[in-house]
Amino acid sequence: MIYLQLLWVFVKIGVLGFGGGYAMLSLIQHEVVDHYGWMTTTDFADMVAISQMTPGPISINLATYVGYTTAGFGGSLLASFALCLPSIVMVYLILKLFMSKKNNSLMDNTLKGLKPAIAGLIFAAGLSMMNTQNFVDFGRGQHNISVIICVLAFVASYFFKANPILLIVLSGVVGFIVY
Amino acid sequence: MKKPLQLFWSFFKIGAFTLGGGYAMLSMVEKAVVDQKKWIPTDEFWDMIAVVQSLPGVFAVNTALYVGHRVAGTKGAFAAMLGAIIPSITIILLLATVFREYRDQPVVERIFKGIRPCVVALILAPSLRMIKSAKVTWKTAIIPIATVFLIWWLKVSPAYVILAAIAGSLVYAIIINKKAKKEEAQP
Numbered sequence: 001m002i003y004l005q006l007l008w009v010f011v012k013i014g015v016l017g018f019g020g021g022y023a024m025l026s027l028i029q030h031e032v033v034d035h036y037g038w039m040t041t042t043d044f045a046d047m048v049a050i051s052q053m054t055p056g057p058i059s060i061n062l063a064t065y066v067g068y069t070t071a072g073f074g075g076s077l078l079a080s081f082a083l084c085l086p087s088i089v090m091v092y093l094i095l096k097l098f099m100s101k102k103n104n105s106l107m108d109n110t111l112k113g114l115k116p117a118i119a120g121l122i123f124a125a126g127l128s129m130m131n132t133q134n135f136v137d138f139g140r141g142q143h144n145i146s147v148i149i150c151v152l153a154f155v156a157s158y159f160f161k162a163n164p165i166l167l168i169v170l171s172g173v174v175g176f177i178v179y
Numbered sequence: 180m181k182k183p184l185q186l187f188w189s190f191f192k193i194g195a196f197t198l199g200g201g202y203a204m205l206s207m208v209e210k211a212v213v214d215q216k217k218w219i220p221t222d223e224f225w226d227m228i229a230v231v232q233s234l235p236g237v238f239a240v241n242t243a244l245y246v247g248h249r250v251a252g253t254k255g256a257f258a259a260m261l262g263a264i265i266p267s268i269t270i271i272l273l274l275a276t277v278f279r280e281y282r283d284q285p286v287v288e289r290i291f292k293g294i295r296p297c298v299v300a301l302i303l304a305p306s307l308r309m310i311k312s313a314k315v316t317w318k319t320a321i322i323p324i325a326t327v328f329l330i331w332w333l334k335v336s337p338a339y340v341i342l343a344a345i346a347g348s349l350v351y352a353i354i355i356n357k358k359a360k361k362e363e364a365q366p
Contacts (some may be wrong), residue, residue, distance in 0.1 A: 016341045018235045018315040022305055025274050026330070027337050034334060046282070049273040050274055052301065056194050056267030057239040064271040069279075071273070080268055084260060087236040091244045091256055109355050113340075113348030120326025121340065122306035127331045132289050134295040146296040153300035158308065164301050165198060168294055175293015176286065 002071045003078055004054035005036065010063055010082035019112070019118035021058035028062055033128075038070045042133045053165050059083060136179070145178050181252040183258035190262030196268075204239055208246065218250045234258050239263050359360070 009031045017024040025048065032038050039047070048125035051061035067079030081132055088143055135146040148173050180188075189211040197204040198213045205228065213224050220348055227249070247259030281287050310323055326344070329335040 012338060014192050014236045014273075016235060017237070018339050018341065018345075019309075020238060022302065024237075025302065027341075030306070030330070030337050035336070042291075042295060045298045046278070046291055048298050048302070049291070049294045050278065051271070052298070053198075054267070054268065054270050055196055055273065056264070057237045057311050059237050059265040060240070061262050064268045065275055068272060068275045075273055076268065076275075080264060083237060084240050084264065087234070087244055088256075088260070089239050090234055090236070090241070091248050094329040104230070105351075106352050107357055108349045109352030110345065111233050113351040114344050116310060116315050116319060116322040117326050117340065118308045119309035119313060119315075119346035120323030121337050122309065122335075123303060123323065124327045124330035126302035126306065127327065129295075129299045130221060130303070134299060136292050146292070150292060150296035150300045154304055157301055157304035167297055167301065171293040171297035172290040173293070178291045179289040179292045 003020065003075065004073060006075055006079045007082045009036070009064055010079045011085055013059075014065075014083045016085035017059065019121075021062075022122045023118045023123075024059040025062065026121045028059075029125050029128060032066055038066065039132060040133065041129055044071075045129055049168050053061075053168055072149055102165050143178070145174070149174060183247075185256045186247050186255050187258040187262040189216070189246075190259045191266060194239070194263045195266035205242075207243060210245055212250070219246065222287060 009028075011076045013024055013027045013031070016027060029044055033041055033044050046063060051058045051065065054061055060083065063079040063083045064076045067076035069144070083086070137146055153167045154172060156167060157164065158160050183351075190208075193204050193207045193211065197207055204338050209224060212218050219227070224246075227245055228242065231238070231245050234241050241261035243263040244256045247255035247257070249255075251258070277316050278287075282291075315323060322344075326340055328333055329340055
């Protein structure tokens with residue numbers, strides 16, 4: 001049963017995953033944390049951090065991790081292949097249909113319209129992770145260092161395009177010192 | 180070495196050494212496939228990438244499949260895809276086993292208490308950058324706001340939101356294309 005669920009979840013993500021790894025992240029979060037409850041929101045945050053810091057596509061990393069924690073070694077392989085399955089079908093079907101110029105401009109404009117929605121999707125994933133499990137010292141009369149880390153990391157990433165791995169390592173060091 | 184094997188090895192190296200997601204690996208793929216092996220001419224490569232970018236799914240896997248298929252057919256497609264994902268799967272499996280063992284250690288817990296708020300920031304920042312690059316105006320701001328409201332507040336499945344957004348965008352694209360055609364017809 002768990003295998004079937006993994007297969008279904010990751011095939012779905014492979015089909016609907018427009019807009020790169022981050023967009024898939026919100027799909028994965030919904031299924032894994034909200035819908036099936038395979039992971040807590042802190043597990044999810046840890047998994048994203050590990051997937052960010054390791055080489056390779058982030059969504060494959062996430063699929064492997066989710067598969068492994070829910071159904072062991074077999075689950076990890078199944079989840080990763082399920083994620084690739086729609087792509088394999090597409091090589092043979094869609095490529096032949098969409099390679100023509102005429103369809104291309106329609107596709108381009110559709111994607112342009114899709115972009116604001118994808119951005120909202122990713123933003124929602126971030127918002128869902130803003131809770132006291134991930135921000136352990138949030139609240140009045142507390143140090144709120146987690147909030148400071150989040151704001152500084154945001155500024156560094158948004159305005160200065162800082163390397164995400166560097167930011168994760170630095171906040172890990174800060175966590176080690178203050179907590 | 181046979182072509183599928185070469186493809187496997189090229190994408191294996193790319194999968195094992197590129198940090199920072201799909202777009203970071205593009206220049207490595209170009210270097211391997213276009214510059215060194217001369218399997219695909221430069222302009223054809225970038226035409227392919229333009230199509231691959233508009234497809235759903237894992238960008239690196241899509242690129243591997245299309246490049247592999249173009250160079251050595253079905254065998255090439257699968258060889259390139261496996262090359263791209265095997266390093267990821269192996270590394271994550273190793274790390275997940277280690278992490279499971281040590282995650283309850285106080286030291287690890289302290290480090291991750293610092294990392295989690297950073298991860299939240301790393302998800303929020305690119306979404307806002309995307310809104311900026313999509314040239315969202317006050318009028319169209321309703322789209323991302325509605326998306327956030329539906330998913331975060333009402334807990335609607337993102338899958339439905341994406342399907343609805345695709346339908347809406349397709350209608351929008353058809354209207355724009357028709358307009359462009361009309362303007363072409365009357366100079």
